[in-house]
Amino acid sequence: xxxxxxxxxxxxxxxxxxxxxxxxxxxxxxxxxxxxxxxxxxxxxxxxxxxxxxxxxxxxxxxxxxxxxxxxxxxxxxxxxxxxxxxxxxxxxxxxxxxxxxxxxxxxxxxxxxxxxxxxxxxxxxxxxxxxxxxxxxxxxxxxxxxxxxxxxxxxxxxxxxxxxxxxxxxxxxxxxxxxxxxxxxxxxxxxxxxxxxxxxxxxxxxxxxxxxxxxxxxxxxxxxxxxxxxxxxxxxxxxxxxxxxxxxxxxxxxxxxxxxxxxxxxxxxxxxxxxxxxxxxxxxxxxxxxxxxxxxxxxxxxxxxxxxxxxxxxxxxxxxxxxxxxxxxxxxxxxxxxxxxxxxxxxxxxxxxxxxxxxxxxxxxxxxxxxxxxxxxxxxxxxxxxxxxxxxxxxxxxxxxxxxxxxxxxxxxxxxxxxxxxxxxxxxxxxxxxxxxxxxxxxxxxxxxxxxxxxxxxxxxxxxxxxxxxxxxxxxxxxxxxxxxxxxxxxxxxxxxxx
Numbered sequence: 001x002x003x004x005x006x007x008x009x010x011x012x013x014x015x016x017x018x019x020x021x022x023x024x025x026x027x028x029x030x031x032x033x034x035x036x037x038x039x040x041x042x043x044x045x046x047x048x049x050x051x052x053x054x055x056x057x058x059x060x061x062x063x064x065x066x067x068x069x070x071x072x073x074x075x076x077x078x079x080x081x082x083x084x085x086x087x088x089x090x091x092x093x094x095x096x097x098x099x100x101x102x103x104x105x106x107x108x109x110x111x112x113x114x115x116x117x118x119x120x121x122x123x124x125x126x127x128x129x130x131x132x133x134x135x136x137x138x139x140x141x142x143x144x145x146x147x148x149x150x151x152x153x154x155x156x157x158x159x160x161x162x163x164x165x166x167x168x169x170x171x172x173x174x175x176x177x178x179x180x181x182x183x184x185x186x187x188x189x190x191x192x193x194x195x196x197x198x199x200x201x202x203x204x205x206x207x208x209x210x211x212x213x214x215x216x217x218x219x220x221x222x223x224x225x226x227x228x229x230x231x232x233x234x235x236x237x238x239x240x241x242x243x244x245x246x247x248x249x250x251x252x253x254x255x256x257x258x259x260x261x262x263x264x265x266x267x268x269x270x271x272x273x274x275x276x277x278x279x280x281x282x283x284x285x286x287x288x289x290x291x292x293x294x295x296x297x298x299x300x301x302x303x304x305x306x307x308x309x310x311x312x313x314x315x316x317x318x319x320x321x322x323x324x325x326x327x328x329x330x331x332x333x334x335x336x337x338x339x340x341x342x343x344x345x346x347x348x349x350x351x352x353x354x355x356x357x358x359x360x361x362x363x364x365x366x367x368x369x370x371x372x373x374x375x376x377x378x379x380x381x382x383x384x385x386x387x388x389x390x391x392x393x394x395x396x397x398x399x400x401x402x403x404x405x406x407x408x409x410x411x412x413x414x415x416x417x418x419x420x421x422x423x424x425x426x427x428x429x430x431x432x433x434x435x436x437x438x439x440x441x442x443x444x445x446x447x448x449x450x451x452x453x454x455x456x457x458x459x460x461x462x463x464x465x466x467x468x469x470x471x472x473x474x475x476x477x478x479x480x481x482x483x484x485x486x487x488x489x490x491x492x493x494x495x496x497x498x499x500x
Contacts, residue, residue: 080167143291192239208447233394247336402492
């Protein structure tokens, strides 16, 4: 992370990584910038008052009294300020970039024009270094969205979502059911990134079976790569975790009353971590996924939330005590990913108990006994990993082709108004959180199980599994599809759909 105070920990780490990777993909972030990025200042001399102002700049975040990190933030804090917008009511935002490099701010999950969306691959103008942009857009759809940086980081752990550049957005619907007593917003994040080699990713929490031919192809490719003497490709691990910018035990507890119904809006703002949350003695009634109400609200003992996913769930406070709302991973929870829940009149040490194993299955929230409409066209997509093929980093391909940030390729033309089905096959053992800008997916088949009615803008595809989603191509221009894991996105896992 960028540390203007010259922390010896960060400077040593940065020196070691830079030495290790010298001559490789270190220039990737610069190559992703268009030639006119620095001249974008001419677009952005704001006048008059804006509804909101966001400042991008370096700040110190106190995760705990003895654990302070330097990182890039929005408005000097993490998470960035909660923006409460009204569905259909235009809003103006001034974005000031106080850093020395051009930036992008992406309005994740909203259906907005290309020049606002916040992705250079689509053509959004940059927020220039030491400059600003003013944008105006009409918020929508209603529900829990968020905003975050959309800069390629490559091998630079001081860039992109390795920083603390994320904040929640709640777009208030025209009609709010209001079947809860109060709402709370929780943003999950990791800090202190370092490179590692080939770490394992949890797999067994997702429902569904692996597809034998996908597994055979993926494992064969990995064995061949290792046989050639290549090491496992670089991954990223983290030294600290936090909820709303505070490590477990070092922030104010969530104070509740018996029988209170609390609506939790939970955002996983990670650069690449999958997160789980459990609250001993309680269940979560999931009412919305990625801000979209689910057809069949259901109670679950554990929430699993992929990178960039959001879950809105009601918890009935019917088990008085002092508890830890935390991740199932003992290591990650001990490094901060948790928050204390304290009932009125109860004191003492917070208590944690791991729940029994539970499979996360999107289809439990879908329509029962119904199928999605027949699409106009099915697009076949296979995702694969080329181990350590990009200067020690894994290179990711869609149908054997990696995306090029230098040429903004590959692209696929679509016809406006047509319904497309993406039939996606994962030929790797990684779980991919898949996102399509300026659109929402309708989930139609998960690991062989049909469903309908579940609308999401990010969906996890399990290792060696299959997934089908539909969308209607009604957003003209380029629509960026990618894996939301920063390392995967930066190393090839993107595609542009051109809608005309």
